[in-house]
Amino acid sequence: MKGAKYLRIFSTSLLIVISIILTYDYGASTTFQGMWRYPAEEKQYVVMTDSTAYFRDVLVEARTHVAGATDGDTWTASITRADGSTFDWNAVTFYSNYNGKSNCFVYPGLNEVCNITSTKIYWSINTQCRQNGNYQMSFYYNKNTNPAPVATTQFTLLPQIKDGKVPAYNQAAYLDAYDHICHHPDNNSLTIPCSTPGAVPYTIKRKGCFLTSAAMILSYHGVTVDPPTLNTWLKNYKKSDNITSAGFDRKGNVQTTAVIAYAAEKGVNMAYDLSEPTTGWSGYSSLDRYLCTYGPHIIKPSGNPGHWVTATGRNSERTTVKIIDPSGGVATTLQQRYNNNNYIQLRTFSGPEFTLEGRSGLTFRLHSPGELLITDSLGRRIGYDPNSGIRYNEIPNSYYDYLYPDDDTEPYPTELLEHEYKELYIGRPVAGDFKLQVIGTGTGNYELDISSWNPDVSNSLGTKIFDNVPITPNEVHIYGFNYSKLTTDLDFSALDGNFDGKGQRPTDVNKFLSYVTPTSSPVTLAQGKTSYTLVIVYDKNIKAETFTAALNGNDVTSLFRPKAGRAEAVTLNLNQGRNTLVLSVDGTLPSRMATDTDRLVFIVP
DSSP: OOEEEEEEEEEEEEEEEEEEEEOOOOSOOOOEEEEEETTTTTTSSOOTTTTTEEEEEEEEEEEEOOOOOTOOOOOEEEEOTTOOEEOOOOOEEEEEEETEEEEEEEESSSOOOEESOOOOOOOOOOOOOOOOOOHHHHHHHSSSTTOSEEEEEEEEEEEEOOTTTSSOOOGGOSSSEEEEEETTTTEEEEEETTTSSTEEEHHHHHHHHHHHHHHHHHHHHOOOOHHHHHHHHHHHHHHOSSSSSSSSSSSSOHHHHHHHHHHHHTTOOOEEEEOOOSSSSSTSOOOHHHHHHHHHHEEEEOOOOOEEEEEEETTTTSHHHHEEETTEEEEEEHHHHHOOOOOOEEEEOOOOTOOOOOOOOOEEEEEEEEEEEEETTTTTEEEEEETTEEEESSSTTEEEEOOOOOOOSSSSOOOOGGGGGEEEEEEEEEEEEEEEEEEEESSSSEEEEEEEEETTEEEEEEEEEEEEEEOOOOOOEEEEEOTEEEEEEEEOOOOOOOBOTTSSHHHHHHHHHHEOOOOSEEOOOTTOOOOEEEEEETTTTEEEEEEEEEETTEEGGGGGOOOOTOOEEEEEOOOOOOEHHHHHHHHEEOEEEEEEEEEEEEEEE
């Protein structure tokens, strides 16, 4: 071989790619040299083995070699797809003289390549997300006079990622302490503070199904990591506010955006919350299209409310979902493992082959009793309103799910079913004002976590949590905040429906301090209750250093952490009878400074 020239032709309208590689070479007749494929996860051609391709293969390529070309010789190829349709490539023609040049191979639409009589021709076809089944390719020399193919080859396109490309991690192999959560020594399902005497840390074996699946997906996309390494990183990831780690929520659930942050730290661009693909063979289901377009995802099998597995495709008959179950690290199917073919939730990821703008996200997790409903700055809603019975799904790249604590025990502990929580996620949110409603479905206290992540600004996770907020059936708590694409710090503000304390007039002064709870004053606590959680909103124009708080005449300012444009939850310990809380802060108006002072009354029966 004396040298090489490379020409590639893309026919996007037909989703066919023709590749011609022309080389100076000397050999014998026209020969078929084999099949190659271009997997999305490897980003290079690899030799096809066992005549098998996979639905994440961007291209499948047949290679032929021709030698001793004479004037007027032609070479072409055709393919019969799995659905029975066919496609014929245009012919490559050899001319002894072409436009004043000698010995030229010419393909329609390409510049000619001349001064050679031997070449290699690579015939490529798009196969990613195409119909699975058998494909046949035939290759012709001077087809008009020799209609029989000089070579024929077949390959099978499977609706799956190639076995072994997604590592099969077994969570049971890891006894490392999972996150920062502990359980009672006599009750593995009772989560207690780790500071409690006798508290036993949960392990990856017990709680790490999502963590283990996330490690599989990261490794598939080139961020090689095992579950203990990922667990350690998440535990130490960018601590925020009064939570232990931003990598997990306080119940030990992995923050999916933190998984993407880990990839970013390792130099790999990944994304979460993907739009459903619309390209590809229409016979594929929603899950199939996600898998063949983006790679493996995490799903929750039907009937296993606290368990997650990694989906990698379908079996060849497309009758069940192929999975790797972190419970045992087993490559299996939903049918074999769980005796059904259904999944109830999906978490989607993409790898570095995609560049998605605005990978930011907002996550809301509510621990009952209540439902979540959000309205974005465009007036679109997502969530559920139990008062009207309407479920909204108007915001793209978003979901609202009911979840249970992760647990690898089978059968799933009945007592954990009482700890249902709600997760609402908005991917790539539009900038502007949002209204978050917590709508009570029972009498009790709820916990609310709000997280904002924007890797284009910072790889940290801004998190705000509210503890033990009392609520009653049909009661509506409104959290207003402003989301900006320039920060992860949410700017909280008072909205219509919040209680302004009725402390001052005019109302522009009264807005310096407002409240999600209470919604009025005085407040009478339920029988037996001696504490109350106040959720206070600080206007963005306050002077935080001027804030004061007094409860029954005693200075309690140290309980509060006022910050302009933020909100916080503060628990007050109250006395029997009437309790008076006086709050005061200075703020800036367009033309002057002013003071907002509110007097809130709490009655303990």
